[in-house]
Amino acid sequence: MKILQLNKYFYQKGGAETVFFNTISTLENRGHQVIPFALKNKKNKFSEYASYFVDYPELSESNIWTKITNIPAFIYNRQAAKQLERLILDKKPDIAHIHLLFNSLSVSILPVLQKYRIPTVMTVHDYRLICPAYTLTNGKGKICELCKDRHFIHCTLNRCSNGNLTNSMLLSLENSFRSCFYEPLNYIDKFIFVSKFAQKKHIEFNPGYAPKAVQLYNFTPDIPTRINKKINHRYLLYFGRLSNEKGINSLLEAIRDIPEIDLKIIGRGPLSKEIGNNYPKNVSFLGFKEGQELKEYVKNALFTIVPSEWYENNPLSIIESLSLGTPVIGSNIGGIPELIQDEKTGFTFTMGSPADLTKTIRKAIAIPEEKLYEMSIACNKFAQQHFSADKHFNYLISIYQSILKASK
Incomplete structure (x- = not known):
């Protein structure tokens, strides 16, 4: 199987990237061809597909002018859509698996995948689908579910992005734009939730997730088969x-x-x-x-x-x-x-x-x-x-096969 793996970062940044790279290696070790798609960055790992990656600055490390000029791409990245289309035409993947997408690659890639009839799954690593600030917390760090009414202006009013008004406004804008014009439910075939809690919470916010939801825990590729723990350290x-x-x-x-x-x-x-x-x-x-x-x-x-x-x-x-x-x-x-x-x-x-x-x-x-x-x-x-690699792989492949079959 030729599998397109999409993530905003192609270097080790956080837990989502650990899962992303572990997924790639697990698939490749079992005979599948993996085609990555990500942003260009000097920290990136080597990839033979790097020429297809997307030019986009690391906004957290950029000056104010760079941030302002990249607001349109933050919401809808036309270059990402163009580069992905070129990659699809050249490499002809069988299926697409999205990890982190928003505020970088953006929803611009979803119509491209749909245009070329690429069955698509998305691993839901955070709460970005239902919360502009990712974490379901407000600017004071308290649990917040106000956006359950799909009025994402709550994020701005409560400065949910670490108390920062400007960032909160941008995130509110992106979520509102996406909800109105490029709702992921209309483009993605299956959503892989990495906890039962997250699956339940997303369905609570939007029952539309229910028929497209599957639950699969994250995994670690090298679980020891024997444990010989010595209690020498307190x-x-x-x-x-x-x-x-x-x-x-x-x-x-x-x-x-x-x-x-x-x-x-x-x-x-x-x-x-x-x-x-x-x-x-x-x-x-x-x-x-x-x-x-x-x-x-x-x-x-x-x-x-x-x-x-x-x-x-x-x-x-x-x-x-x-x-x-x-x-x-x-x-x-x-x-x-x-x-x-x-x-x-x-x-x-x-x-x-x-x-x-x-x-x-x-x-x-x-x-x-x-x-x-x-x-x-x-x-x-x-x-x-x-959490074994074999268990994860077997279920992941069954998800891929089910949406490939449904797309024919």
Whole structure:
């Protein structure tokens, strides 16, 4: 099968790119031809298809004039449509799989895929289809579902894009334009939701998703087949983006009351400087880590902690932790609870409550070593059952085949 994989970034930027590149390698390793389509960027990985990629600046790193002149492409990128058409005519893909699309490649590519009768699926990595600000939170970082009425001006009125009025206006405009003229439901055959929660939430906002929705968890390509966890290290671990919605401040507040256990924090983000200058004595801020070095920290942790305070979708940090046999303490919000079997593969606590997190951590670190070993085995077994590359590939191919069959 010749599969077109579309994503705004062709370098490792975040969790969506991890899934994007893992999907490409998994498909290629099983004999399929993958054709990527993305934005041009000096950080990009090598691709023989790079000449088809789209010129578009990294707006977060651009000056105000560049941002202003690229507003039309932010909403509807004509060059992306032109380049995609050239790619389709030259390479003739059988199917298209979209990942991150909006505010870069834009909805301009959807009519092109439809014009050439390319069956299309989209993995829904965030809430951008129903929320201009991606996260279903407002400018104060609180859960917000006002746009359920499809009046996306709420994003502007509440400055939902990190409190920034200009960005919020642009996002409101893009969502309104898309909803009026290029509604993805009219172009995409299947939407792959990476959590049951996200699937339910999208259908809540728009019942039109129901007949086109399938649910498939993210995956990790290298789950160990055996776990031999040694409880030699007595520390908890947070790894991921350092930002307000991730619940970092609640975690730091909770850990102050448990001086007998160490917390290691790995990651980077808007709160890096604040955390680096202000944390309890039992907290170590280690900065950004990746690859095998990160895996060692995860594998050796007593528990990892995911204290998110937004509708977290399907966190790769949980998937990676469970696969390495490390149980998880996670907040009871979004797609997190469906990944944690309470007292078997971890614990959940009340979102946004440092007191309940403190109580849960105390409960977790009091568990006998024998029980911790049992939990470690259960974590790895759960990961093999739900997040393996083979399981993901088999279901993904069945989705591809179903829409290919329906298109004939």
